[in-house]
Amino acid sequence: MEVLKVNHVSIKYVTGDLKSIGLKEYVMRKLKNDYHTTEFWADKDINFSLEKGDMLGIIGTNGAGKSTLLKAISGIMVPSEGWVKREGKIAALLELASGFDGDLTVKENAYLRGALLGYTRKFMDETYEDIIQFAELKEFEERPFKQLSSGMKSRLAFSIASMVKPDILILDEVLSVGDGAFRKKSEAKMKEIINGGATTILVSHSLGQVRSMCNKILWLHKGKQVTFGSDVKRICDEYRAFLDGKKRFS
Template identity: 75%
Template sequence: MAVIELNNVSIRYKVGDFKAIGLKEYVIRKIKRNYHVQEFWADRHITFSLEKGDMLGIIGANGAGKSTLLKAIAGIMTPTEGSVQCQGSIAALLELASGFDGELTIRENTYLRGAMLGYTRKFMNERYEEIVSFAELADFQDRPFKQLSSGMKSRLAFSIASLVDPDILILDEVLSVGDGAFRKRSEKKMMEIIRGGATTILVSHSLEQVQNMCNKVLWLHKGRQVEFGDRVDDVCVRYQDFLDNKIQL
């Protein structure tokens, strides 16, 4: 049984509608007959499924629709067309600072993020020391979150997401932030999660990372699905050839 299943998923943005410009400006433009709506399809006809324990690497240039697709899988967005089915709890780390309050301390933000993921205070009490230790932030627990470097924010966010034992873990360019030592520990932790049965999706610009960690790969280009399958090395080689202008789509 598939843990994640996408069937012909398409996601459309409307540029210039009243939600973007405000009601007052919308009315004025309608009166002047100067109201126009442009449609932009971020993703078109994406279809794939993942089983328990799969780790999918999503590759593609900027603007390929990777982050938008992750939001649909995480339940943040509803597809314009098609369907997304997910089984189990989801921990999605899509933006480093999302779900954090810059004025709160690391300790307070850890509990806040845990609550947003649906975990009890008792559970967070039991895992708190493990979280801050893995993130290498034990000496900074009472420092305001806004004072952290991007790497420190990434470590905390990843640590919370990966240590709460989700059924589905979604990571958007998280493992590319931080020093080399933390990246290695993160990759090791990811492998532990996979062996524990979690289904994981990783967006990464590092083909080496995708080849080393993922058993399936999805290549997107300008919102369209180029390839999906378990021949990860082969797809990554073709994608690199595309980047080097050796092939055209």
């Protein structure tokens, strides 16, 4: 059953000098036809579909358009062209350290983050102990959040987000949070969710993770789709050759 369809999606950013010149000057320049904008296509004509239980690895160098595409898939952004069709509940682990209040305690922030993700108070009451134990932060729960290290903050965010049972799960470099031991635990947690039937999208710079966990792969380069398919090993090998300078694109 098709769970996700990305149909010829393109995402355009338009930049100008409104922020630097102010509203009054902007109006004057518009009247004089002296206001300039620049268009930048972060993603151009991306096209693929996933079925229930698929795990897609998205690869590409920095600036390839990976994170922008995830925002369109998760519904945070609306494509400039094309459309995205989703079936079921979606959970996105993007920008893990954002959305917290440094002056609140770790426990208060857990509830705050849960509310932002749409969790009910009842759900948080029932799962809080599991969340704090998984994040390995039990002894820190009454401390101000700002006292945590960046890795500890990411562990809490990962733990909160991974407690749901989504139909579509989006992971943006989140399996690299924490130290080696926690990384293994987070990978095991994701495999548990995936084995439960979730359709998963993983953005990772680790080709080892993509090779071992994904059955489909999407390669992006400067916003364009290089290839999409199920031959994960071959495409990873081609991407490695590109990184090593043995394969080039214009």
